[in-house]
Amino acid sequence: GQNIDQPTEMTATEGAIVQINCTYQTSGFNGLFWYQQHAGEAPTFLSYNVLDGLEEKGRFSSFLSRSKGYSYLLLKELQMKDSASYLCAGFDRGSTLGRLYFGRGTQLTVWP
Amino acid sequence: DTEVTQTPKHLVMGMTNKKSLKCEQHMGHRAMYWYKQKAKKPPELMFVYSYEKLSINESVPSRFSPECPNSSLLNLHLHALQPEDSALYLCASSLQVGAMGNTIYFGEGSWLTVV
Numbered sequence: 001g002q003n004i005d006q007p008t009e010m011t012a013t014e015g016a017i018v019q020i021n022c023t024y025q026t027s028g029f030n031g032l033f034w035y036q037q038h039a040g041e042a043p044t045f046l047s048y049n050v051l052d053g054l055e056e057k058g059r060f061s062s063f064l065s066r067s068k069g070y071s072y073l074l075l076k077e078l079q080m081k082d083s084a085s086y087l088c089a090g091f092d093r094g095s096t097l098g099r100l101y102f103g104r105g106t107q108l109t110v111w112p
Numbered sequence: 113d114t115e116v117t118q119t120p121k122h123l124v125m126g127m128t129n130k131k132s133l134k135c136e137q138h139m140g141h142r143a144m145y146w147y148k149q150k151a152k153k154p155p156e157l158m159f160v161y162s163y164e165k166l167s168i169n170e171s172v173p174s175r176f177s178p179e180c181p182n183s184s185l186l187n188l189h190l191h192a193l194q195p196e197d198s199a200l201y202l203c204a205s206s207l208q209v210g211a212m213g214n215t216i217y218f219g220e221g222s223w224l225t226v227v
Contacts, residue, residue, distance in 0.1 A: 003161040033215070043155065043200055087154055091214070099168070100155035100216055 004041040004103035006088050016078050020106045022071045022088035032063050033100065034073045043087055046073070067083045075108075083110045115139070116219035118203050124225045127193060128181040133222045134226055135203030137176060137184040144186040145216065146178060155218075162208070193226045200224075 003025040012018040019038060022032070031050035035043035046057055049064035061074040075082055085105040092099050125131045131202045135144065142163050148153035159202055160168035161180045169178075175197075177189040203219040 035218075042200075042221045045217060047217055048215055099157055100162075102156075106156050 002016075004088055004090050004101055006103040006106050008104065009107045009109070011111060012078055013106060013111050014080060017074065017076050018075045018078060018108065020086050020088075020108065022073070022103060024069050024071075024088075024090050024103075029066070029090055029092055031091040032062075032064055032071045033061055033091060034060075034071075035087040035102075037085045037087060037105065039084075045084075069093070078110050080110050080112065083108060114161045116203055116205055116217055118201075118219035118222050120222060121220065121223075122223045124227060125190065125193065126186075126227055127195070129189045129193075132190065133163075133170040133201055135219055136184055137205045137217075138184055139205065139207075139217070140183075141205035141207050141217075142183060143206045143208050143214075144180060145178075145204040145206075146186070146188050147204060147218075148223070149200045149202055152203070159188075163220075179205070190224070193224075195226050 006022045009017060009089045010059055021051040031048060033048050034046040036046050037043040046060055049055055049062050054061055054063045054066055059076045064071045073086055085107050088103040092103045119134045121132060146158040148158050149155045157170050158172045159178045164180045164183055175192045179187040197226045200221045201221055202221045204216045206214045206216045208214060
């Protein structure tokens, strides 16, 4: 099954770089998503990794190591608007018809 | 266009009421989902529809009744809800269920309060 773990809270200052880690234990695992969710809003898609390595999208990058059950989301040049919850989600294609399992989310606060 | 539209955005209903949440997407996606999210918790999967057929029901109480009238629409019918059912209800869609690289896109959600 899926067991996804990520830190509950992180803080950083504007302009800095922050790395949010996510670890998982799963069988039949087929990729990992990162979503951003501002308070009171729906999750918005940030990135998806299915193969090992780094995916870069502007200020956001995501890394996956399947052998280590490990992923991270890297946010560069932090802005105040990046204050949000960041959800790591594993996609289990196995016999469960593609359930997306969410971690509890990491609440990031960016200070000026 | 990666838009999933949900209505209403806010709903207050009594425990004896019958109401519905609606969801629409025009991206040609054949998989649609209902998630429930409580404050400071991650979204929890409720139902999955694949090609307009219910493929996953995560043991959701029968007071929640999903319906998929066509490939673009997904409804969630609500009846005899309890105050603990108050939450953000998220609709989502993806190209297919179970396909690699299958990004799931969420609507803005419907805030439900049961009084």
